[in-house]
Amino acid sequence: MRYEARGVAFDHIYNPQIMKESLSREFNSSTIDDYDGVDVEYTDSKTWQKETVECRLPGDVGLRVDKIKLEGVTNRDRAWRIGMRQRRAHIYRRKTYGFSTELDALNSEYLAYAALGDNVPGYCQSGMMEEFAPMSGSFLIKSSQPFDWSAGGVHLVAVRRKNGTALGPYVATRIDDYRFTIPTLDFVPDLEGRSEPPVLQFGPEGRWCYPALITDVTPSGTASFKVSVVNYDVRVYADDDNFAPA
Template sequence: KLPRLVGGTWTGPVATRDIVPWVGYVAKSIGYVDDDFDLDELERLGKVWSDRRDYFDYAVEDSSTVKECISDALTAGFAEFTLERGKLKPVRDEPRSVYGQMYSPQNMTEPLKRSFTLPSPDDYDGVDIKYTDEKTYADETVKCRLPGDEGNTVKEITLNGVTNRDRAWRIGMRRRREYAYRTKSYNFSTELAALNSGYLSYDVVADDVPGYAQSAILEDFMAMDGMSVLVSSEPLQWQEDQQHVALLRRPDGSTSGPWPASKLDDYRMTIGDLDFVPDTSWEIEPPHLLFGTMKRSGYPVLITSIEPGEYTADVEAVGYDERVYADDNNVAPEDA
């Protein structure tokens, strides 16, 4: 029986298998108070986990650290333990559709570096998850394989607190898919703008490689009849028979778009009714603009590291790939 988080406050102890009560209990056992939690995110994820029936069933019988105890519970919900601006914040690796921040040559202090990990014979071609099963009460192993996997090089993972075979398999398949599809990495530097992002922020980045997204400054903006006219500081490279989009960086660094774009001339385009009013007076930094085709309008990434310096910040990220999440709701094959 543990207190549950409801409406930003903790209830009295109730019988529960949920993840959030465990996290709250363990953290408070060493002196954390409510101000030390990101309660909004904790409660949001609590609803996600409860709706998915992602439970944590575990008894700590040996000495351990608080971080290990919390991390075990969060793993059951595809999440990780982080401290962000002094607050305990769980970060869930989950499907995304709305960009956070925008980083382009317009606000990078060093060019974007892209790298790709090529397949090798030593790559994992399978994951085995060891867990305690809720039906047999015995230690079981579930095999997690992608089509074509022969299981020659298998990563073995012991999972604490997950007792359902399907859920153990989902976590293993998530890891297997990460090995297969998170092969792109990105490095860049900005001024302190990168501090707007956090761990696993879903952002868009761009470089100046021809054929990919173009970056520019928004020089002028006009609203008319439910449309917005954007004027770019750089000539726009339109491609025949392609659908083009534009993304804009708001004053707080967040991304507006992508917006379907239509050509007026080499420097001007029209989009729909923009969701903010750009300031192009140069009293503040004007919006940055990304322009390209639907498939080449910037690289979607998940931020993995931000190292701030005195005036700059170095950033590392991995490519976002929706295939990583394809088995999150599936059931384990009978032969797994």
């Protein structure tokens, strides 16, 4: 399990080529009942007493506080950082997603970093790799679906390996609506029908996927799994290297 901020590389890809039904999306808007602070109780290494550190964002007044008790944490700064991450999650993790797959979801552990996709116009698209060919300094790929390049600017594509892990994203260079090149490919795709071909995830830079963290995988019947997901937002981790106020 990984809890730190993530980079550009994803663990897995889930999109309509794999999902058994459409991706569901929900946004939880703010209400008057939302928390406006976090208090973290821990055992301080200097006093060996229970201490509480307040974790606040600008504008928080602490009228409705989320209270956390930590075991095994004895450093005030560490306790504060944990509390600040929780406080930031209150603000920046408001989108939830859901989908179902066959056995594919078993690839993902708790909080795996996933690139999600659907077919909303102007955002991401998906397809299956139909052809590939090594070229000088790049690889030519053909998609089973035509991709929309009309947004202009940089477009990105990621490739799902056979084991479900994600490769990329890489800048895609258009040849036509079906074909493009990427700078590298670290495996030889099986396109002979012995297994499912690699899945492609494509779109304009900044809209090519929904970055998310897997929070739950639950069996549904004998060969299906329901997956619960929350949006990833790097701002949740903004205080990971900061220090508690004096």
